[in-house]
Amino acid sequence: MILLVQYTLLFTSVLLLVALGGCFAEHSGVINIGLEGIMLVGALGGALTMKFLPVSVGAPVMILAVILVSALSGLVASLFLAVAAISFNADQTITGTAINMLATAAATVGVKAMNTISSGGSDVSSEIAYTSARELLTVKLGPLTLNWFVLVTILALILSYFVLYKTRFGLRLMACGEHPQAADSVGINVYKMRYAGVMISGVLGGLGGIVYITAGINSWKFENGVAGFGFLALAVMIFGAWHPLKIAAAALLFGVFRALGNVYTGIDFLASLKLSSTIYNMLPYIISLIVLAFTSKNSRAPKAEGIPYDKSQR
């Protein structure tokens, strides 16, 4: 049961971070399909930091460094989308898809090359191990082993809500996603705001990536990508109606189901059902299909999302 709580918190954190990222991008008017790829790039940055930074630097430095590098990597990845979709009016869906494909491929090739060279040819896998550094990320709280990232996620949630609904930046950002012409007519630079929205989604997506790969295991094969978690996060965002608090609730729901897949053997009732583990692993995806089929009709996306802003159109 404790394991279930632990994993639920972790997977909820992943989904929440990434969905909040998507939320910022979409409120600015840009659909970020590329979250999957952005997550992977963030994860790669974090994993490399954990591999190469000596454990002797201590937990605070390690945690901070991993967070910073992951966030920054995600941000850089998101700039691809920003430049193409905002400055060059490219189709946002296609650009996002391109980022997804590029990220997995580039990460795989890069890590394989690195491994091949450092092992002198005996190791050609796309795997990075970070066993010792990973221990620094956790803290024992009674029987629970908590991850520092959970705290970061809670902070991100509070901050997101506050920024979107209590600050000038949030008001302007959402105006750009709803009615960019209106925002423009009162002197708001729509392009800048959209860049900001996409870059925030890059930071949060990158963070989500490193949380995801360090959730259960001590190494990651980058050819696997992030198993559709970026898309799952988009489903969470839609289910959460683009509102941080509702997104948190939605992420929790999906998080529970994802965690079940990892720990169901430890829960007597579920283990006695003798279902294949595949079923549990499928659960979050099936749930997202069902939930979206019933709720997406009523949910209200930012009106201008997906439409490149054209100053001359009135």
Add this chain to the structure above:
Amino acid sequence: MDNTPYAIEMLHITKRFPGIIANDNVTIQLRRGEIHALLGENGAGKSTLMSVLFGLYQPEEGVIKKDGKEVKINNPNDANDLGIGMVHQHFKLVECFSVLDNIILGVEPTGAMGVLQKEQARQKVMALSEKYGLSVNPDALIEDISVGMQQRTEILKMLYRDNEILIFDEPTAVLTPQEIEELLHIMKNLAAEGKSILFISHKLNEIMSVADRCSILRKGKYIGTVDIAKTDKAELSRMMVGRDVEFVVQKKPPQPKDVVLDVKDMTVASKVHKNNAVKNVSFKVRAGEIVCIAGIDGNGQTELVYGISGLEPLVSGSLSLCGQDITKAPIRKRSTMGMSHIPEDRHKHGLVLDYTLEDNIVLQRYFEPEFTKSGFLRRKNIRTYAERLIEQYDVRSGQGPITIARSMSGGNQQKAIIAREIDKDPKLLIAVQPTRGLDVGAIEYIHSQIVAQRDAGKGVLLVSLELDEVMNLSDRILVMYEGELVGEFDPKTTTVEELGLYMAGGKRKEVHG
């Protein structure tokens, strides 16, 4: 202050676009505290002139002066800094934001770290709304309030920014008669408080009732400025159109023949509420007559037309066109059988806005052998056909057949639809508010086309909210109230007052179609 009486002056402005001169040596001088009307047909250059004032376009020639001093306006922010504000024809409001959020957007009062401080903004808004009689609920969402309230929000936006020069771009086009009354009253209040107002319109009645002076543009040229007190509607319209305009439609007595459209006990569901929007309506339209459905907006007229044209299925009842049952016929069948429809919402049902003019013109006939051969469009024939209609119906556009419909003026969009629908040679022409938002020249033209169709032996079903149009055009008037027909009238023997009584539900009588 200085000694010039003018708040803003646009002197000898010339703005050229490839192929046309949008503004040709135009001069407008706006006095402080006056309401100055800017009158012109669609496409006369009013919008271009305002875009120049807002810094969206730079004029090739001419200067702009504020309080007698020459100023450069390079973008909307410059205009805002000079105290120029505008209520756009299509509101610039974020629908899911509150009234207050929309007002402060762009000039938000904030504390440390950009945290919004809405309380002081709310007080300023409340004070302004009291001072100028603009009652709004600052916490209501834009999507929940009426169009009139939305417009007040736009006005408050300007006042909140302390704008001194207020531009209203065709502000009454979207309002109900009561809301128009209120708006005109508000404008007078604003002027009395010292604001200078530029009122862009082509509705002569409104200009006569509210403006102090009026400047007229025609085809990009400045025609003149007149004192409203010393002029009348006929002179204004002559200056605008360049010839005398008939306000009364000339037509011969009708000669009704066979029944074209027979509606029996038609009931149509409403999309807005659970009740039926049209309840057991029966009536007939004969060849060679114009039957008009009059009523206040939202009494089921829209759904009535949806039912007849096939956009909505009937709950019960039957329809026949020239004796053939069309109750369940698909829309194209109805169209090929001789039904033409000039829809209420020309953007939603009339045109594919991002298609070219020629594609829009051929939209209901592209499948005919003349325009399609074994699945491929015959572009040449389409072009020829479009060019003929454009010529014949005087549809004006930047690039002829290949103009994107969205870029055309409202009047010319409507003309394109009318060309398409009439040229099909229909047996029944349904026209829903065909002159909505159009200027007198275009209205006169469209009215004459509708009468010509009647005289050519077509049945015409006209739905209109404008009583002037109803009285002028129709041969028979049916009044609709809460989804039912509550009276039939002969325009020669009834009065606007009598119609009004029935439209408001104060009286009713049996209608036998």
